[in-house]
Structures are given as structure tokens and as C-alpha cells.
Amino acid sequence: MPLIASYAMAVTLVAAWLAWRLLSLRARRKNRSVFGPWPVPTVALGAFDPAFNATEFGPGLDGEVHFISQGDRPAVGGVSDLESWILSVLAKRRTRIFEFGTCTGKTTYHLARNSPADARIVTLTLPPEGHGAYAASDRDDKEHGEIALRESRFTEFLYTGTEAAGKVEQLYGDSKALDDAPHAGSFDLIFVDGSHAHSYVVSDTEKALRMVRPGGIVLWHDYRPKVPGVFRHLNELSKRLPLVHLARTSLVAYRKPG
Known part of the structure; x- marks a missing residue:
């Protein structure tokens, strides 16, 4: 009898683990936690910025870009x-933009080109x-430390040699060593997409919040549970700042008051 009971308990535990795993995978696909929404509230794109408002035809001409x-x-x-x-x-409406993490320079090109x-x-x-x-x-x-180093292997970028290159100032170095004091309150848009290791997310975020001007926007990439450094820090940050998770993306956004 004890052997049968032990076997039944083992089967129950395995079944519970499998159910949890399936629920977790399903939640990740739908950008939710297993038992409810993520701590950073999700908003529709048009609710965040009128440039994303849809028309009866879908996205309007404010959404036209080089892409x-x-x-x-x-x-x-x-x-x-x-x-x-x-x-x-x-x-399209920002003239001072900062990006943590160049990688291939594709996002840099999009920012410069538009x-x-x-x-x-x-x-x-x-x-x-x-x-x-x-x-x-x-x-x-x-x-995520190893990923950051693997992605920091480029010396030429997608924007190199293009008409957009003249707008780009390429900096080289570790973001923790960046002196943000000369840039305080000077950027309209900041994209945080450097190392996703927790200490770097914290450091880059602190600098971004000092560097963004009143009315400016900070965006973070890869807000999801499988990127714990980003997910954990933004969840904590949301307790003191009105962060929003942009629907159907892994982007979290903050618009500085003013």
C-alpha cells in the first residue's frame, strides 16, 4: 500500500509540473503571467501616443516610415x-535620441532614417x-552577460555608409562607465537595449532617467519573464514610476512629466 501511495503521489507531482509548464508557455506567448497580468500595465499603442491611432483603414499616415x-x-x-x-x-518627431546597445545598427538606422x-x-x-x-x-x-558580449562584435553597422550615417554619433565603451552628467535632461527619446543582465539594466535605466528631458520618452526592450534582469527591474520600477507595457510587444515605455 505505501508503495502504491508513493507512486500515485509521484504521478500527481509530475502531472502538476506538466500543467504548470504548459500554462507558463501559454502565458509567455500571450504576454501574461500564469495567474494574471504582469505588474506593468498593458496599454494599446494609440493610448500611449496619438501617432499610433488607427483609422477605419488601419494605421494612419502618421505611421508611415522608412522601414x-x-x-x-x-x-x-x-x-x-x-x-x-x-x-x-x-x-519622426524627436531630434535628440540615445540608444543603449548598438548591436548590428539596424535600430540605429531606423531611428536615424526616420x-x-x-x-x-x-x-x-x-x-x-x-x-x-x-x-x-x-x-x-x-x-544574458554572454549574450551581450556575443552581440558586441560589430565595428561596422547597418547604417554605415548610408545617408543616415551623418546623423549618428557612435560611442564605444561599457555603459556602466558612461558619464551621463553632460547629457542630463537632453534627450527626447532613449532606447534601453544594452546588456540584459540585471546590474546593467539598473545602471542603464538610472542613466536614461537622468538623461531624458521633460516630456521625453524612455523605452526598454525585452520585458518578459524569460529575461529576468529586465522583467524584475521594470516590475520594481513600476512601483514608483507610471510605466506602461505596449500591447503585443516586449516594450515598456515611460514618458517623463513636463
């Missing part, structure tokens, strides 16, 4: 097509020969 799709071979470290479109639309003629895009990446400067914390998850 390169992911196609059938997604770029290394790239954002989704919807996320690229959102960034491109927002760039921004006004007098816009300046400053983008920061760790150069291939500068990996030794990467300052991981003991509490950072190793996986």
Missing part, C-alpha cells in the same frame, strides 16, 4: 517588426576588443 523588415532571417539581437515600426514612428533632418542619434556599444571592460555583478545571470 526594413526582419524578413525570414531575423537580425542578431533584433527587435520585432512591430517594435521597429514603433521606434521609427516615435523618431528622424528629422537636424536630428542627432547617439548610440553606445561595447567594442569587440573591449570585452574586458564588461563589469558583471556576482548576481547577474550568466546567460
Whole structure:
């Protein structure tokens, strides 16, 4: 009898684990937690910015941009097509833009190509020969540190040699070493998409919040449970700032009052 009871308990535990796993996978696909919404509230794009308001025909002409799709071979470290479109639309009315994490330079190109003629895009990446400067914390998850280093291998970028390149100021170095004081309150739009290790998300976020001007926007990429550094910090940050999760994306946004 004890053997049968032990077997039944083991079967029950396995079944419970499988059910939990299936619910977790389903929740990830739908950008929700297993038992409810994520801590950062989700809003429709049009509720965040009128440029995304739909017409009876779908997105209006305010959403027209120069755009390169992911196609059938997604770029290394790239954002989704919807996320690229959102960034491109927002760039149309911003003249001072900062990007944490250049990677291939595809997002940099979208920001530069769609921004006004007098816009300046400053983008920061760790150069291939500068990996030794990467300052991981003991509490950072190793996986996302390794991803950050793998994606910091470019010395030429998608924007290189294009008409958009003249708007771009390429910085090289570790973002934790960035002196943000000269940039305080000076950027209209900041995109945080550097290392997703927790200590870097915290550091980049603190700098972005100091660098964004009143009325400006900060966007973070990869808000989802499987990216714990981003997910955990933004959930904590949402307790003191009115962050919003943009529907059907992994983007979280904050518009600075003023």
C-alpha cells in the first residue's frame, strides 16, 4: 500500500509540473503571467501616443516610415517588426535620441532614417576588443552577460555608409562607465537595449532617467519573464514610476512629466 501511495503521489507531482509548464508557455506567448497580468500595465499603442491611432483603414499616415523588415532571417539581437515600426514612428518627431546597445545598427538606422533632418542619434556599444571592460555583478545571470558580449562584435553597422550615417554619433565603451552628467535632461527619446543582465539594466535605466528631458520618452526592450534582469527591474520600477507595457510587444515605455 505505501508503495502504491508513493507512486500515485509521484504521478500527481509530475502531472502538476506538466500543467504548470504548459500554462507558463501559454502565458509567455500571450504576454501574461500564469495567474494574471504582469505588474506593468498593458496599454494599446494609440493610448500611449496619438501617432499610433488607427483609422477605419488601419494605421494612419502618421505611421508611415522608412522601414526594413526582419524578413525570414531575423537580425542578431533584433527587435520585432512591430517594435521597429514603433521606434521609427516615435523618431519622426524627436531630434535628440540615445540608444543603449548598438548591436548590428539596424535600430540605429531606423531611428536615424526616420528622424528629422537636424536630428542627432547617439548610440553606445561595447567594442569587440573591449570585452574586458564588461563589469558583471556576482548576481547577474550568466546567460544574458554572454549574450551581450556575443552581440558586441560589430565595428561596422547597418547604417554605415548610408545617408543616415551623418546623423549618428557612435560611442564605444561599457555603459556602466558612461558619464551621463553632460547629457542630463537632453534627450527626447532613449532606447534601453544594452546588456540584459540585471546590474546593467539598473545602471542603464538610472542613466536614461537622468538623461531624458521633460516630456521625453524612455523605452526598454525585452520585458518578459524569460529575461529576468529586465522583467524584475521594470516590475520594481513600476512601483514608483507610471510605466506602461505596449500591447503585443516586449516594450515598456515611460514618458517623463513636463
